[in-house]
Amino acid sequence: MVNDKFKKLGLSILFDGLGMVTYIIPGVGEFGDIIWAPLAGWLMTKLYKGNVGKAAGVLTLVEEALPGFDIIPTFTIMWLYTYVFKKKTSEDRINVDAS
Secondary structure, three states: OHHHHHHHHHHHHHHHHHHHHHHHOOOHHHHHHHHHHHHHHHHHHHHOOHHHHHHHHHHHHHHHHOOOOOOOOHHHHHHHHHHHHOOOOHHHHHHHHHO
């Protein structure tokens, strides 16, 4: 479970970096966002399951598609929400206690 947690952090940082690359390269960025925005939304839903992942996927799609918002690290924010700020459900506590 811990390895999965940090694997997701690494992927989140990587995906945020890829999203920012399109922001850095003038002229290419807008074209890159046409491809990257839906891919990023899809990746978010695969990385984070359930309704929260679906909502984050939509937000990621919109954030990446809008000009000037590529600087927002949505994948890393989602990781922080999932592993730092989100209150654990009773099922999560049972899984941790059983480990």
